[in-house]
Amino acid sequence: MDEIRTPRLLLRRFRREDAPSLFRWASDPKVAYPAAWNPHSSVEESRHIIETVFSAPLTWSITLRADSGSIHAGDVVGAIGLSTIDPADRELADPAASSEQSKLALRESERELGYWVARPLWGCGIATEAARAVVSYGFRTQHLTAIWGRHMESNIGSDRVMQHCSMTVIRHASHVWMPIVHEYRDELVRRVTREQYEQSQSEQKQDGAQQ
Numbered sequence: 001m002d003e004i005r006t007p008r009l010l011l012r013r014f015r016r017e018d019a020p021s022l023f024r025w026a027s028d029p030k031v032a033y034p035a036a037w038n039p040h041s042s043v044e045e046s047r048h049i050i051e052t053v054f055s056a057p058l059t060w061s062i063t064l065r066a067d068s069g070s071i072h073a074g075d076v077v078g079a080i081g082l083s084t085i086d087p088a089d090r091e092l093a094d095p096a097a098s099s100e101q102s103k104l105a106l107r108e109s110e111r112e113l114g115y116w117v118a119r120p121l122w123g124c125g126i127a128t129e130a131a132r133a134v135v136s137y138g139f140r141t142q143h144l145t146a147i148w149g150r151h152m153e154s155n156i157g158s159d160r161v162m163q164h165c166s167m168t169v170i171r172h173a174s175h176v177w178m179p180i181v182h183e184y185r186d187e188l189v190r191r192v193t194r195e196q197y198e199q200s201q202s203e204q205k206q207d208g209a210q211q
């Protein structure tokens with residue numbers, strides 16, 4: 001898995017030593033709740049998450065390339081990843097894709113985008129910058145055929161981030177059970193296919209050239 005550089009960010013693998021800076025932000029209920037996990041309760045728990053959940057392929061820590069206030073360059077300020085998608089989502093959108101063979105193929109070629117950012121940095125464009133870079137990496141380097149995403153209907157920030165990645169709403173999922181936080185939620189399921197992504201990129205280039 002490659003590191004990804006953007007103008008302000010370095011997306012890299014999590015390391016065990018990241019546990020204290022991960023805990024600093026992932027213990028915040030306002031970060032954890034919308035992402036449907038529980039706030040971390042100790043540095044040890046953060047270390048465990050690094051060794052398990054965050055050791056998955058295509059999972060990056062979001063770090064800043066320059067100091068920002070009390071946050072040092074290189075410290076973890078969020079996470080972003082392309083995880084395997086829930087086959088049930090895929091089938092609901094496209095029942096033709098429900099055979100065992102196509103499920104297996106889709107496991108490799110379609111992924112779900114997920115992310116979070118430390119609260120003091122919200123609204124600075126960090127998630128958009130990271131998500132755009134990861135979506136581009138997914139299509140150009142990993143040769144994915146589609147990238148999915150889902151967020152609570154009320155999560156305006158995440159809604160905007162996914163729109164910036166050309167991900168369109170393909171389904172309203174009502175009353176979805178969230179096992180970790182034990183509640184039902186109304187969510188929007190989004191997706192961008194490789195063709196849609198390439199089309200949006202060439203439109204943006206043309207708009208840029210005309211300005």
Ligand SMILES: CC(C)(COP(=O)(O)OP(=O)(O)OC[C@H]1O[C@@H](n2cnc3c(N)ncnc32)[C@H](O)[C@@H]1OP(=O)(O)O)[C@@H](O)C(=O)NCCC(=O)NCCS
Nearest residue numbers: 031034116117122123124125126127128151156157158160
């Ligand atoms: C959702 C989240 C990742 C957004 O991160 P961020 O770095 O603040 O996002 P950005 O700064 O790139 O913002 C993208 C857009 O959303 C807007 N936005 C961000 N947070 C917003 C909020 N709470 N309310 C309204 N608009 C918001 C920004 O102004 C920006 O607008 P633009 O489209 O005009 O550019 C962050 O709020 C977060 O970590 N939330 C908790 C975890 C979470 O929800 N993860 C996603 C689960 S699906």
